[in-house]
Amino acid sequence: MDLSVVPISYWSYWANVIYILGMFGYLTIDTINYIFKSFNESLSCFIYVFLAILFVIDATLYTIDWYMYAVKFRQNKDEAIQYEAELVACLLQNLGSYFYLISALLAFNNSQFTK
Secondary structure, three states: OOOOHHHHHHHHOOOOOHHHHHHHHHHHHHHHHHOOOOOOOHHHHHHHHHHHHHHHHHHHHHHHHHHHHHEEEOOOOOOOOOOOOHHHHHHHHHHHHHHHHHHHHHHHHHHHHHH
């Protein structure tokens, strides 16, 4: 077995696990907020911030996975880096995740002071 496959699978595996946990988290909290209108808003905002942090970690792991596959473990070190479109996608995913985290933090902050 090629040793370069192990780190690639490792980063991708954990990125997928965190993504799935985050998606189930959003499904759960959105369902609870929809069914129970009187659910604690502060707790709900806190959970949204936690889930946004999960997606920042997820985007970082996907970027590490791209780096391992496209840069570190490429066959010929002399040729140009492949998969530029995936690099752009990783950068935009990171940017979107950080903006989403900032918006979740601002919503959490706003919910604390508007009561």
